[in-house]
Amino acid sequence: MTETQDRIFVGGGGADQTAAQELLLRYGNRHGLITGATGTGKTVTMQILVEGFSAAGVPVFVADVKGDVSGVSRPGDPAGKAHDALTARAAKIGLTGFDYRACPTVFWDLFGVAGHPVRTTISEMGPLLLARMFDLTEVQEGVLNIAFRVADDDGLALLDLADLRAMLVWLGDNSDEVGRRYGNVATASIGAIQRQLLILENQGGTALFGEPALALSDMITVTDGVGQVNVLMADKLMQSPRLYAMFLLWMLSELFEDLPEIGNPDKPVMVFFFDEAHLLFDEAPKALIDRIEQVVRLIRSKGVGIYFVTQAPDDVPEDVLAQLGNRIQHALRAFTPRDAKALKAAATTFRPNPAFDTETAIREVGTGEAVVSLLEDKAVPAMVQRTLIRPPQSRMGPITDAERAESLTASPLAGKYETAVDRESASEILAARAASAAAEVDAQAARADDLFGAGGAAPAGRVPGSSRRYTPETATRSRPAKAAEPGLGEVLAKTMIKQLSSRQGQRFVRGVLGSLFKGR
Numbered sequence: 001m002t003e004t005q006d007r008i009f010v011g012g013g014g015a016d017q018t019a020a021q022e023l024l025l026r027y028g029n030r031h032g033l034i035t036g037a038t039g040t041g042k043t044v045t046m047q048i049l050v051e052g053f054s055a056a057g058v059p060v061f062v063a064d065v066k067g068d069v070s071g072v073s074r075p076g077d078p079a080g081k082a083h084d085a086l087t088a089r090a091a092k093i094g095l096t097g098f099d100y101r102a103c104p105t106v107f108w109d110l111f112g113v114a115g116h117p118v119r120t121t122i123s124e125m126g127p128l129l130l131a132r133m134f135d136l137t138e139v140q141e142g143v144l145n146i147a148f149r150v151a152d153d154d155g156l157a158l159l160d161l162a163d164l165r166a167m168l169v170w171l172g173d174n175s176d177e178v179g180r181r182y183g184n185v186a187t188a189s190i191g192a193i194q195r196q197l198l199i200l201e202n203q204g205g206t207a208l209f210g211e212p213a214l215a216l217s218d219m220i221t222v223t224d225g226v227g228q229v230n231v232l233m234a235d236k237l238m239q240s241p242r243l244y245a246m247f248l249l250w251m252l253s254e255l256f257e258d259l260p261e262i263g264n265p266d267k268p269v270m271v272f273f274f275d276e277a278h279l280l281f282d283e284a285p286k287a288l289i290d291r292i293e294q295v296v297r298l299i300r301s302k303g304v305g306i307y308f309v310t311q312a313p314d315d316v317p318e319d320v321l322a323q324l325g326n327r328i329q330h331a332l333r334a335f336t337p338r339d340a341k342a343l344k345a346a347a348t349t350f351r352p353n354p355a356f357d358t359e360t361a362i363r364e365v366g367t368g369e370a371v372v373s374l375l376e377d378k379a380v381p382a383m384v385q386r387t388l389i390r391p392p393q394s395r396m397g398p399i400t401d402a403e404r405a406e407s408l409t410a411s412p413l414a415g416k417y418e419t420a421v422d423r424e425s426a427s428e429i430l431a432a433r434a435a436s437a438a439a440e441v442d443a444q445a446a447r448a449d450d451l452f453g454a455g456g457a458a459p460a461g462r463v464p465g466s467s468r469r470y471t472p473e474t475a476t477r478s479r480p481a482k483a484a485e486p487g488l489g490e491v492l493a494k495t496m497i498k499q500l501s502s503r504q505g506q507r508f509v510r511g512v513l514g515s516l517f518k519g520r
Contacts, residue, residue, distance in 0.1 A: 005025075005057075006024065006025050006026070006266070006267075007022040007023060007024050007025055008022060008025065008028075008048075008049060008052030008056065009021075009052070009095060009390055010022060010023055010045075010048070010052075010328070010372060010374065010387065010389065010390060011370075011387040011388050011389040011390045012092065012093025012094060012095075012387065012390075013372065013387040013388075014385065015355070017092060017093055017386075017388045018092075018093060018094045020094070021385055021387045022374065023049070023052070023374050023375075024374070024375060024376070025056055025266065025267040026264065026265070026266055026267065027325065027374075027379055028058070028268040028326075029264075029265070029269075029271075029300050029303050029305040030300065030305070030324075030326065030375055030379060031296060031300065031305055031306045031308075031323055031324045031325060032049075032305070032306075032308075032324055032325065032326035032327065033307070033308050033310075033313065033316065033324040033326070033327045034046055034307060034309045034310075034328045034330075035310055035311060035312055035315075035327075035329050035332075036311065036329060036330020036331055036370070037311060037330070037331055037332055037333050038311065039367065040365075040370075041330055041367050041368045041369070041370070041389060042309055043068045043069065043275075043309075044368065044389065044392055045330070045370065045389050046062070046069065046273050046275065046307070047068075047069060047072060047392045047396070048389065048390055048391075048392050049273070049307070050069070050103065050229055050273065051072065051103060051394060053227060053268070053271050054072075054103045054104070054226055054227040054228075055103075055226060056227070056267055057222050057225050057226060057227050058222075058268050058269075058270065058271055059219060059221055059222060059227040059229075059230070059269075059270045060103075060227055060228075060229045060271050060272075060273070061219060061230045061232065061270065061271070061273070062229065062230065062232065062272075062273045062275070063232045063234045063244075063248065063272075063273065063275050064231050064232060064233055064234055064235070064275060065238050065275045066235065066275070066398075067233070067235055067398040068398055069231055069275075070105075070107070070231055070398045070399045071392075071394055071395035071396055071398060071399060072103045072105055072229055072231070072394040073102055073105035073231070073394070073395075073403075073407055074102050074394060074403065075100040075101050075102045075395065076100035076392065076393060076396070077100070077395065078100060082396065086098075086391035086392075087391075089368075089388065089390070089391050090390065090391055093388050093390060095390055095391075098391065098393070099393065100393050100394070101393045101394065102394050102395075103229040103394060104223060104226055104227075105228070105229045105230075105231055105407065106218075106219075106228060106412070107231050107233060107404060107407060107411070108230060108231065108233065109232070110204070110236075110237050110243070110247060111204065111207050111236060111237075112207070112418070113233075114233040114235075114404060115231070115232070115404075115408065116408070116411065116413055116414075116416070116417045116418065117207075117417045117420070118208070118214050118232070118247070118417075119207075119209065119210045119211065119212065119213050119214060119420075120208065120213050120214060120250060121157075121158065121159045121160070121209060121210070121211065121213050122158040122159060122160060122161070122163060122209055123148075123157065123158045123159070124254070125209075125246075126148070127145045127147075127148045129250060129253060129291075130144060132287045132288045132291050133242065133246045133249075134196035135285035135287060135288070136192070136193065136196070137189075137192075139186065139189055140192050142183065143171070143185055143186065143189040143190060143193065144193055146171065146178065146182045146183060147167045147168055147171055149182060150167070150171065150178060150182065151163075151167055151426055156425070156426035156429055156430070157423075157425040157426060158425065158426055159209065159210060159211055159423075159425045159426075160206070160209040160427075161200070161201060161205060161209055162427040163425045163427045164426075165194065165197055166426055166431070167426050168193060168194060169430075170430050171185050171190060172185070172187055172190045175187065199242070200242065200243065203240035203243045204236075204237075204240050205243050205246075208243065208246070208247060210420055210422070211420070211421040211423065212416070212417055212420075214417070216251070216254055216258065218413055218416075219270075220269065234275070234276075238276055241279045241282060241283070244279055244280070245279065245280045245284060245288065248272075248274060248280065249280075249288070249291065249292060249295070251272075252272070252295045252299060252304075252306070255299065255302065256295055256298060256299045256304075259304065260302070261302065262301070262302065262303045265303045268303050268305045269302065269303035269304055270303070270304050270305075271304070271305040271306075271307065272304070272305070272306045272307065274306070274309060276310065277308035277309055277310040277315060277316060278310050278311070278315035281315065281317055281320075289317050289319075289320075292317075292320060293317065293319045293320050296323045307326075308320075312332065312342040312346065313329075313342070313346045313349060314345055321349075325375045325381065326373075326374045326375055327372070327373050327374075327381075328371075328372050328387075328389075329346055329362055329372070330365065330370045330371075331362065331363065331366070331367075331370075332362050332363065333363070334363060343359060343362060343363060344359060346362055347359035347362055350371065350381075350384040351373055351381045351382065351383050351384055353383045353384045356386065358371060358384055361386050368388065369388050369389065370386075370387050370389055371384055371385070371386060372384065372385050372386075372387040
């Protein structure tokens with residue numbers, strides 16, 4: 001058996017393990033599922049599919065949780081201790097012309113440590129996706145939409161979390177005025193959104209938002225007929241499940257919006273592999289799960305395939321599971337009642353084979369072996385087969401830190417995303433406006449002093465009408481000395497300053513000063 005450009009050779013099935021089990025590329029966008037207990041070979045199976053799609057000219061994105069997938073960037077080693085076993089397996093399943101080769105690989109890292117930084121902006125994320133991620137109520141989502149609309153109308157760029165936080169603070173301070181134009185802005189709703197931002201920040205979300213933002217075209221790359229493999233280093237990211245889910249769902253949503261409808265292409269435009277897929281769904285709000293199910297169902301028509309990798313099929317919600325056509329099931333162990341239930345449920349998802357009992361086969365298959373059902377003609381699931389998975393052509397296991405550094409230096413994207421850009425945006429503009437307003441109030445109070453001859457200095461502390469956010473009062477531990485009794489002139493002056501510092505007083509002062517200076 002030699003590989004062709006319209007299918008990926010997955011392994012050998014049947015009684016003698018020589019019947020070719022192939023994933024047809026025209027059904028590669030019908031999604032898939034790779035499951036099995038720890039240590040049964042899921043990662044290697046994912047690796048051989050990544051190699052197959054890349055060789056067929058399909059760009060691939062892989063979320064690498066354990067670091068093992070980084071080996072796709074290096075060819076296998078003919079002098080390695082696994083060489084004899086790999087070549088023997090290739091011969092056993094009828095795979096001719098087996099050799100070692102690497103895939104063109106670009107490494108990404110949300111935190112910018114083990115790969116190129118990955119960023120997007122708050123504006124690109126949008127209020128709808130943020131509301132789903134934060135599980136906001138309808139009222140809270142409405143307030144978030146108002147924040148985005150006001151920022152858009154006022155030319156305030158929302159690039160990072162600081163911008164969104166500043167925008168929410170401004171909304172709270174100006175809720176009456178905003179409410180008359182856009183609708184009610186409840187302080188409680190602002191507080192709820194701010195708490196969700198705090199949780200996201202604590203999970204490292206600050207690193208996700210900013211510029212330069214990721215251009216997805218840098219991932220959808222084919223060079224000399226070979227698809228680029230994009231490896232997201234997710235070992236640290238998986239410790240922040242909400243951030244992990246937010247980033248991956250954002251990428252899929254962006255692809256769905258940007259790519260044209262193409263129906264059923266000869267091969268996918270791009271394929272995603274999500275390792276430890278249960279992290280996307282564990283404790284996720286129903287609104288988020290509904291959104292994932294919607295994206296998985298609809299993105300197929302854009303030519304994008306999604307493959308979930310996890311331990312048991314029930315890690316994936318049923319509505320999502322129903323969309324996954326290509327299935328590879330490694331061994332499951334039934335040590336507990338829950339395990340037994342998961343095993344039985346997994347067996348029922350396959351088209352039965354009269355040659356063996358599927359449930360028994362799932363329990364008995366060894367490492368590197370799986371129960372496989374792939375879509376055949378007319379997108380009908382093939383009869384389940386016990387299959388010996390083909391050996392990978394790239395390295396099994398992670399690369400070294402030195403090899404990773406070498407790959408980053410040689411990357412076609414080296415230097416494009418490494419340096420963050422902090423241009424003027426909402427937080428800076430709002431801070432400057434607040435400072436300017438405070439300075440104007442101070443200047444008006446000083447002009448009132450000169451005009452009416454106040455008998456003493458203005459009272460210490462915050463100037464009435466100035467921004468509390470940027471001119472906080474200062475406290476002193478020492479007991480203040482008893483002030484002298486103010487005279488009548490001082491009392492009148494202080495009262496006048498207080499009145500003039502109000503909005504109506506400021507209009508009055510501007511009118512009086514305008515009349516005086518106009519006559520000179």
